Amino acid sequence: MISNRDIIIFNDDWGRFPSTLQHVARVLLNNKNRVFWIGSLGLRRPKINYSDFLRALQKISKVFLERKTESKTNEIAPIQIDPLVIPLHDIKIIRCLNTFTISRKIKKVLKRYKANNPILITSAPITHQLVGRLNETCSIYYCVDDYSKMEDAFRSLAELEKKLVEKVDGVFAVSDYLFLSRKPKNSRSYFAPQGVDTDHFTKTMDLADEVKKINRPVIGFFGLIAAWVDLDLIYDCVNKYPDYTFVLIGKTDRDLSRFYKCKNFLYLGAVEYKYLPRYASAFDAGLIPFELKEVTLAANPLKLLEYFSLGIPVVSTNLPEAKKFSSLAFVAGNRTEFISMIELAVNDNNEESNRKRIEKAKEYSWNSITEKIFDIVLNIESEKLRHS
Numbered sequence: 001m002i003s004n005r006d007i008i009i010f011n012d013d014w015g016r017f018p019s020t021l022q023h024v025a026r027v028l029l030n031n032k033n034r035v036f037w038i039g040s041l042g043l044r045r046p047k048i049n050y051s052d053f054l055r056a057l058q059k060i061s062k063v064f065l066e067r068k069t070e071s072k073t074n075e076i077a078p079i080q081i082d083p084l085v086i087p088l089h090d091i092k093i094i095r096c097l098n099t100f101t102i103s104r105k106i107k108k109v110l111k112r113y114k115a116n117n118p119i120l121i122t123s124a125p126i127t128h129q130l131v132g133r134l135n136e137t138c139s140i141y142y143c144v145d146d147y148s149k150m151e152d153a154f155r156s157l158a159e160l161e162k163k164l165v166e167k168v169d170g171v172f173a174v175s176d177y178l179f180l181s182r183k184p185k186n187s188r189s190y191f192a193p194q195g196v197d198t199d200h201f202t203k204t205m206d207l208a209d210e211v212k213k214i215n216r217p218v219i220g221f222f223g224l225i226a227a228w229v230d231l232d233l234i235y236d237c238v239n240k241y242p243d244y245t246f247v248l249i250g251k252t253d254r255d256l257s258r259f260y261k262c263k264n265f266l267y268l269g270a271v272e273y274k275y276l277p278r279y280a281s282a283f284d285a286g287l288i289p290f291e292l293k294e295v296t297l298a299a300n301p302l303k304l305l306e307y308f309s310l311g312i313p314v315v316s317t318n319l320p321e322a323k324k325f326s327s328l329a330f331v332a333g334n335r336t337e338f339i340s341m342i343e344l345a346v347n348d349n350n351e352e353s354n355r356k357r358i359e360k361a362k363e364y365s366w367n368s369i370t371e372k373i374f375d376i377v378l379n380i381e382s383e384k385l386r387h388s
Helices: 020-030 048-064 092-112 123-129 157-167 176-181 233-238 257-261 273-280 302-311 337-348 351-363 366-386
Strands: 006-010 035-040 079-081 121-123 138-143 168-174 190-192 216-220 245-247 265-267 284-290 314-316
Touching: 006 020, 006 092, 020 035, 020 092, 020 366, 035 092, 035 257, 048 138, 092 337, 121 123, 123 157, 123 176, 123 284, 123 314, 138 366, 168 366, 176 190, 216 273, 233 245, 233 257, 257 265, 273 302, 284 302, 302 314, 302 351, 314 337
Parallel strands: 006 035, 006 121, 035 079, 121 138, 138 168, 168 190, 216 245, 216 284, 245 265, 284 314
Antiparallel strands: none
C-alpha cells in the first residue's frame, strides 16, 4: 500500500456526502499519506433559488474564512483547500481566471506544508488546465460519473473532459461505460470498481428509534434522492404492497407530497453517514430505483455493495454495473419485473443468501480497491520518471 506520500485530490466538498474519492482518501490517510483536498469547484450551473444561494454563501465563507481542518471525530482529516471559483465554466476567460486563482492558492498551501513530489488525482472535468501546474509527479483522472449528462451541466463540460483525458498520465473509471468512452491515446485506462466500507456497513441490532417499531417487511432506499431516482416507480411499489413499509432516507428537493397519504410510506430525510447502518439494518430489501438514462447507465451505484455488506437483498433497475451481480441481486428488465421482484427479494432474505452477499461485499473493500489502484498509479509514476 502506498504510504508517506503527498496526494492532491480534486473532488466535491469534503464531508458533504460519502463520495468514491472520499472513501479512497480515507484509506490513503489511514496509511500515513498526506492528502490535500480541493473542493468547491462548482460542476453545475447555479440556479436562482434559496438552496443555491445558501450553498454559494457556504462556499464563499470557506474561501475567505480560515478554518481548522481537524476532524471532530477520531478520523484523520485531509488538508482542505477551498479556492475562489467563479461557476461560469462555459466562458473561456473565466476558466483561465479560475485556473490562475486555484493554482495560486494550492501552491501557497503546498509550500506552507512543504509538500514533496505530489501525485494529482482529479474527478473534476474542468481541471485540465491545472494538470502540470502543481509540480506533480503524475496526474490521474478518476472518472466517477458522466457529469456532462447531468441536469444543469455546463455546455463545455464534455469538451473539457476530452482535453483532461488526453492530458493526464492515466484514467480510472468506475463503470464499463465510462472505461470504454474515456480512453486516452496513451492507452493508460483502467477499470476501478466501486468499493464498500465493510467495517461500517455491518448489520446491527441497535436500530434507530425511527425504524424500531415499523411494520415488517421493510423496503428501503438511502442516498441522494436526485432527479434520476424514479419516484413514479417507487410510488407504484408502495401501492402494490400495502402490507410492506417503504422507507426513503436521503436529502432531496423533489416533491414527495403524493406519498404522504400512503400509510405504508416513511420519509426520514437526510441521515448522517455514520448512523446509516442503524437505519438500514431494519431493511428486508434495498432498492436501486434509478431511471435508465445516460447518466445512470454510466454510473456504478455505491449502495449496491453497501446493501450487500449489511446482508440485504437488492432490487435494481437494469443498470449495466448492477447486472454484474445478478446472481445475488434482483435486476429487473422492466418496471413490471422490478415491482414483482420486491416480493422475491423479501422471500430471499435468509441467512444463507445474505451470507453470500456479505462475502461478495468483502471482495470489494475500499482498502483492497485503493491498494490495487495505487499500485497502478505508482507504476505509471515510475514509468513516467524513467522517460523524463
